[in-house]
Amino acid sequence: MKRVLVAVKRVIDYNARIRVKADKSGVETSNVKMSMNPFCEIAVEEALRLKGNKLAEEVVAVSLGPKACQDQIRTAMAMGADRGIHVLTDTELQPLAVAKLLAKIAERESPDMFLLGKQAIDDDCNQTGQMLAALLSWPQATFASKVELEAGERKAVVTREVDGGLETLRLRLPAVVTTDLRLNEPRYATLPNIMKAKKKPIDQLTPEELGVDVAPRLQTVKVEEPPKRKGGIIVHSVEELVDKLRNEAKVL
Amino acid sequence: MLHRSVVLGVLRSIRSNTRSFATTTGGAQTSLWDQNLSEDQLEFQRTAREFAAKELLPNAAKWDEEKHFPVDTLRQAAELGFASVYISEDIGGSGLTRSDATIIFETLAYGDISTTAYLTIHNMVSGCIDRYGTDAQRQRFLPQLISLQAFSSYCLTEPGSGSDAASLSTTAKRDGTDYILTGSKAFISGGGVSDLYLVMARTGAPGPKGISAFLVEKGSAGLSFGKQEAKMGWNAQPTCSVSLDGVRVPQENRLGEEGQGFSIAMTALDGGRINIGTCSVGGAAFCLDRALQYASERKQFGQAISKFQAIQFKLADMATAVHASRLMIRRAAESLDANAQSATLEAAMAKRFATDACYGVADDAVQVLGGYGYLKEYGVERVMRDLRVHKILEGTNQIMNVIIARELSRRQH
Numbered sequence: 001m002k003r004v005l006v007a008v009k010r011v012i013d014y015n016a017r018i019r020v021k022a023d024k025s026g027v028e029t030s031n032v033k034m035s036m037n038p039f040c041e042i043a044v045e046e047a048l049r050l051k052g053n054k055l056a057e058e059v060v061a062v063s064l065g066p067k068a069c070q071d072q073i074r075t076a077m078a079m080g081a082d083r084g085i086h087v088l089t090d091t092e093l094q095p096l097a098v099a100k101l102l103a104k105i106a107e108r109e110s111p112d113m114f115l116l117g118k119q120a121i122d123d124d125c126n127q128t129g130q131m132l133a134a135l136l137s138w139p140q141a142t143f144a145s146k147v148e149l150e151a152g153e154r155k156a157v158v159t160r161e162v163d164g165g166l167e168t169l170r171l172r173l174p175a176v177v178t179t180d181l182r183l184n185e186p187r188y189a190t191l192p193n194i195m196k197a198k199k200k201p202i203d204q205l206t207p208e209e210l211g212v213d214v215a216p217r218l219q220t221v222k223v224e225e226p227p228k229r230k231g232g233i234i235v236h237s238v239e240e241l242v243d244k245l246r247n248e249a250k251v252l
Numbered sequence: 253m254l255h256r257s258v259v260l261g262v263l264r265s266i267r268s269n270t271r272s273f274a275t276t277t278g279g280a281q282t283s284l285w286d287q288n289l290s291e292d293q294l295e296f297q298r299t300a301r302e303f304a305a306k307e308l309l310p311n312a313a314k315w316d317e318e319k320h321f322p323v324d325t326l327r328q329a330a331e332l333g334f335a336s337v338y339i340s341e342d343i344g345g346s347g348l349t350r351s352d353a354t355i356i357f358e359t360l361a362y363g364d365i366s367t368t369a370y371l372t373i374h375n376m377v378s379g380c381i382d383r384y385g386t387d388a389q390r391q392r393f394l395p396q397l398i399s400l401q402a403f404s405s406y407c408l409t410e411p412g413s414g415s416d417a418a419s420l421s422t423t424a425k426r427d428g429t430d431y432i433l434t435g436s437k438a439f440i441s442g443g444g445v446s447d448l449y450l451v452m453a454r455t456g457a458p459g460p461k462g463i464s465a466f467l468v469e470k471g472s473a474g475l476s477f478g479k480q481e482a483k484m485g486w487n488a489q490p491t492c493s494v495s496l497d498g499v500r501v502p503q504e505n506r507l508g509e510e511g512q513g514f515s516i517a518m519t520a521l522d523g524g525r526i527n528i529g530t531c532s533v534g535g536a537a538f539c540l541d542r543a544l545q546y547a548s549e550r551k552q553f554g555q556a557i558s559k560f561q562a563i564q565f566k567l568a569d570m571a572t573a574v575h576a577s578r579l580m581i582r583r584a585a586e587s588l589d590a591n592a593q594s595a596t597l598e599a600a601m602a603k604r605f606a607t608d609a610c611y612g613v614a615d616d617a618v619q620v621l622g623g624y625g626y627l628k629e630y631g632v633e634r635v636m637r638d639l640r641v642h643k644i645l646e647g648t649n650q651i652m653n654v655i656i657a658r659e660l661s662r663r664q665h
Contacts, residue, residue, distance in 0.1 A: 188299050190299070191334070191346035194292060
């Protein structure tokens with residue numbers, strides 16, 4: 001493959017404590033540690049392994065959003081991506097807008113594969129990869145736990161984790177692949193590579209330049225904390241347990 | 253958000269022992285100073301934090317208990333550039349500044365002090381070769397030191413000369429183009445395991461001007477090692493005495509000029525003191541996080557003990573001590589980077605302050621955790637044992653005061 005594009009999203013760090021804003025309009029993001037979405041990190045790693053195995057020539061990291069998203073592009077480049085593309089916008093981006101922007105970038109860059117995380121840990125939409133494949137009319141393989149290439153055939157063989165076990169798909173390239181958790185274990189960025197990443201270029205674009213209307217289509221009504229866990233009780237007999245499951249929890 | 257927490261729970265349970273999702277239980281290991289770091293420094297910190305969380309912290313107690321020197325983990329650290337943080341890029345080092353190094357070493361020490369402290373000593377020795385070595389010496393020794401295929405030790409202290417280092421009695425007598433080294437060195441970190449020993453020995457008259465520095469390779473005839481010392485802390489690295497009984501060292505292995513050894517040793521220690529201080533900050537930051545977490549969870553008299561002013565004030569003092577130590581250490585590192593005249597003074601002040609204050613923080617953490625703090629399972633007692641020696645090595649804190657007083661008086665004249 002000549003080129004692999006990888007989408008990387010800036011999200012609240014998976015270790016940070018999530019606080020809902022007082023007005024219930026969303027979660028607090030100021031003064032909260034931000035990182036690359038872990039599933040995107042797995043996508044970057046997979047692209048780099050393809051390159052390391054000489055199955056891809058160039059890895060390009062793409063991020064969309066405010067200026068600070070460049071941090072995540074730098075992280076991808078410190079891991080080994082060759083260059084970055086940043087679409088600058090302060091508008092809240094929903095999956096359809098992201099997919100449209102990525103589709104425009106795919107038209108410009110003509111990659112052989114677009115790798116994305118299966119979902120982001122902030123909104124958990126799990127929609128972007130699927131929408132992107134539909135917009136491009138490319139084949140898609142989501143929740144990948146293994147990615148192989150049939151180089152001569154210009155085909156990818158992707159193993160997916162499905163409820164009943166594993167499913168294997170053969171796709172024509174170019175294709176969209178989204179990564180699941182067990183695909184790989186991302187590498188550390190080394191100190192020298194962090195320094196080298198500074199010299200790698202990041203192209204900056206805007207939604208207007210790409211001709212995409214990114215206005216939100218969905219409205220968030222309110223965001224609330226999950227209910228606090230109540231203290232447990234000890235049941236004294238099987239009968240009592242069954243009774244509570246049937247009449248209180250109503251799960252039987 | 254419920255969904256997020258469910259997914260994260262799954263992430264953690266599935267890959268709890270893998271890097272991306274390894275968690276340092278308790279605080280998120282962030283500091284007030286992070287907002288002042290450059291983008292690059294935040295990236296260095298990120299790599300160090302992930303490495304510490306996955307490779308160091310989960311193993312620190314075991315290494316301490318088993319007195320295990322984790323050679324493989326150290327080599328893995330070297331692959332990321334941690335064994336050559338401020339070694340020049342032309343020879344394959346990471347080429348970063350001392351300021352960068354304080355951030356990296358602090359973050360690693362949060363995971364394990366003993367191994368991080370060894371790494372800093374190795375960086376110090378490699379730094380001497382990088383700075384004072386000839387091209388031939390740099391080419392010959394540095395690549396293996398950078399990858400940690402070769403480990404190194406710093407040999408200044410002797411059984412009879414500690415604080416009065418300039419009185420050392422190991423001799424190096426010229427024999428043609430070689431030197432014959434005779435004497436013994438004490439408390440050598442990495443001793444017996446290291447492949448290369450930077451040895452200070454007397455080539456001339458008594459006093460500092462008569463000392464030269466030599467690179468002695470393991471396997472040299474006459475080089476032998478004492479038994480591994482049993483220690484209070486720093487158990488994840490070996491320490492022993494090193495004996496030189498007529499060890500023949502070729503002239504090509506002399507580092508710097510004859511008589512330059514003490515100056516090399518002391519300049520190295522300016523950086524070494526900053527490194528040791530920053531390891532103290534990392535350990536203390538860990539203790540602070542553990543104490544904060546425990547105090548918010550432990551209930552007595554019907555409420556979390558963090559609601560009691562007695563505990564609140566202790567935590568406030570601890571946080572202030574960590575912050576002040578960090579600021580002094582990073583400021584001293586900036587001075588060293590700038591080759592400022594005040595670097596020696598600032599390094600001595602920072603080392604003395606940080607190692608005392610951070611030991612106090614570890615002691616306080618043990619107190620906040622009470623009986624649990626005294627148990628090995630909770631980790632803070634290990635940090636306390638590890639940090640105790642920082643008040644002693646790289647010049648005792650009393651010698652730091654001697655240096656501070658001397659520098660002050662020099663500034664008056």
